[in-house]
Amino acid sequence: MGLIERIAALFKSKNIDMAGTWRGEYSYSAQYPEAVKDKSVQFIAEIQTGENGYFNGIIKESEEGVPEVSTIKGEIKGNRLSFVKTYQNRYQMIETSEIIITSQTPQYITYTGVFLSSEKIFVGQWKISSSYISANGQKVNHVSLGNWKMMKC
Numbered sequence: 001m002g003l004i005e006r007i008a009a010l011f012k013s014k015n016i017d018m019a020g021t022w023r024g025e026y027s028y029s030a031q032y033p034e035a036v037k038d039k040s041v042q043f044i045a046e047i048q049t050g051e052n053g054y055f056n057g058i059i060k061e062s063e064e065g066v067p068e069v070s071t072i073k074g075e076i077k078g079n080r081l082s083f084v085k086t087y088q089n090r091y092q093m094i095e096t097s098e099i100i101i102t103s104q105t106p107q108y109i110t111y112t113g114v115f116l117s118s119e120k121i122f123v124g125q126w127k128i129s130s131s132y133i134s135a136n137g138q139k140v141n142h143v144s145l146g147n148w149k150m151m152k153c
Contacts, residue, residue, distance in 0.1 A: 016115055019049045024150025035097035041065035066091050079115040084108050121151040
């Protein structure tokens, strides 16, 4: 099998069954306060599948994470997946690593990743994009990033 065929095989559907319980963790990147930089938060995802690779579910985080059950909606294509995790409130981590509610409006976190069939695990990156007006009236766009992984229970 040539190089082109091997690369194409990576993107073919592996018939990954998303339905069921998944155990995972996410970590904060170096841009976060020292108290949580590179810290991991464990989670359990309960996922139901729909048609054409779409899925939805809920995520419950360990006590180090956000104290709210979030919903997820996403899609899997081949060995790649993406989903949006939605909290009903907006949260911010302050310097003490405490997580506080800043607004009672939804917060969306985008997850993208790939399934590593040799390890039977999804790995990827999460991203929060937000905008706000600074004290001097300038619009500021901010992006927070981190890594995640999960495997089926």
